[in-house]
Amino acid sequence: METKIQNQIIDFFSFLEDFYSTSKSCLKSCQNHGISINKIIIRCTNIKQAQLKYSPLEEFEGLQNKLLSSLHSIINVEVEKIQHELSIIEELFEKLCHKNRVLQESCRSVDFNESSSLITGTPWQPPLKQILQFASESITFGSQKTNFKMDLLGSILNSMQKPPSASEAQKNAMRKQKEAYERKQKEEKVMFNKFRQSVENKISQFIKDGTKPYLQFEPMHQIYRSIIRDVAETAGVQVFSFGQEGVDRYSVVYLKDKGPSEDELTVRRSGGIWNEEKAVEMAKIREMNKQSEQQDLEGRSKKRKSNDELSGTFYKQKYAHLIGEEAALDAAHKTNVNKSYGEVPSENKKDLRSIEQTMADIRAKKMRKTESDRPSSSHEDI
Template sequence: MDLLGSILGSMEKPPTIDDKEKKRAKAQKALVEKQQLKEKQKLDEFREKMQKRIHEFIKDAAQPKLKFEPMEKVFRALIHDIADVAGLTSFSFGIEEEDRYVMIWKKEFCPGDDELNAYKRGEAWDPEKAKEAARQKELDDRLDAEQKNAGTAVPASNYRDKYKHLIGEDAAKDAAKNMKANKSYGFVPSDNKRDQRTIEQVLNDTRAKKKLKTEHRSDSSKPPDTEDTTDQS
């Protein structure tokens, strides 16, 4: 027997897996495959159910959006996929693993930033309330622009409405009248800030200032007058 054969013969053989272990591994694999098949069937059934639900939503002309119940991420992903294929807009809102849900919109009713932000804050969306807020904002912006163009400063709040619950309505009215009467107090009109001189007047004033400064420097450079105290004797 050669050296290599003796070495191989002296080595221990690898342990063999008995039939019991093989059966256990096979059963485990079959169980996993069965669970995977069951999950796949569950997802297929959910997809089919959601496709029918979304199809009914699309046919209903009176329904601009559809909110689904809270569900797990894998099911939300299926809804997003179905909505995308159907040409719809979809977003998820809520807290993960608590109450996160999906909402879908028809393309002609796509939500704006204000609506999306309301859902993100967990608030209900009220279109009429949003329109009123937009109109109020437009009025405020217009008022601010008019105030800037007029060059006057007007208090941002109504003193009568703001403080009447503290000092009484009559006192608040008086404060509002005084504020209106003294609205220019403490402010300099923009016309007073402008230089009303012509260019020629500005140049003449500048030359006069330079001349005056030059003469002042010349006078300060001369030595002071002193008496001659030299002894002439």
Template structure:
């Protein structure tokens, strides 16, 4: 007998599953499949309802926007998918897990950046306030433009770097460095004149 055969014969056999346990496992599997199928049907029904509402939004000339109630992420992702297929912009806003909702808009009536930012912060959108904010931004832009056209002020440093680092390099180091530097001619380089400005 070989080693592998002796090891296998000395090992315990796996415990056998009784009929009662088999029935229990089978029932659990069936319950799981039923729940999974029910969830899929529920999501399919929700998708159909969303498609109906989006078609209603597209066809209704007076309707500019449609806001869905707060819902879980799975449902919001379905809304975003259907809206993308229909070519309608969809925006999510609110706090995750609390009141996160989806807003659908027709392409002609898409909200501006300020409105989206206000909705995402949980604020109500006020068109009068928006006009005021736009006016303030325009004034700021004009001020920046005027400032860029002005002559730039000449920058004058507070201290001279030579005085600042005098204790490290000394006063005469720049003058000493302004000398002719000779390179090693065996590398094929000629002479170069290196001059440091002391003013």
């Protein structure tokens, strides 16, 4: 019995420590949310008291109501966070109360007149009566704190002002503004569709013609250029954009197999105008550059060749006493085989035997040598 009560005491006070640390953290979070709510309430008051008449903001109808509604939504979010933190504390407090009830019920059948260590206490643990009294006081204190928290939350909610409702005139103005916006969107959609149809017709005619090198559009906004690019990609042709964005950027369409040349890209990207005269001018410049490069290459080649010849001549002159005046191909001679070695003709020195005959002669020579060595070896054995 005492062991069971001792375990319940340990369980209760261990959970009490967890309850204290968790509650402290949750209350700190609630405090931060309360500070945020207080600041937002002050902003709501300032917005409500602001006078927009004869100010640049007067033309924005219902601005104060929209701002107040937005701030009230933020307050609701903060309140929900506080409620979540308080729900955590309440859940832990209910568990703590349950553990206290279990402990109190277990101690009802205990005789407090006994002299056991659990009842009288030890140097490390107070008497059982003090433990039970402290547990009950902890529950009472926790209950008071919970009620205080709920009262605090209620006061915060009551201090909040409801978002003001829009008047009939404001509702009509907002409705007109919405209708004007939707009407503008429809007009833009119709305009974009007409422009797309026009671009499709131009590109289709350009492809059918096949004689024009390119199809150039006027400078226009990025939205219209994106429509041109979309139509061009669908039609299977190339499209390039040139110029400065927001100033004079335009689009040019080319056939799939007849793209722009490097000269044309260079001129257009530099902000120039491309035409036949410019093409002839760029061709002349390119030809002149090519000739200049060729001349430079030939000059470097001649210079390198003269340096090689000079270095070779200097080498021959410097080492003439060692290699002579003639060298390389000039000093080469054809080598011939000697016709005789002394008085023996060279033909007699040639081995005219076949490979088979040569191998047979070698084997016969080895056999003769082996037979000549046998008598001497047998004599030594005797």
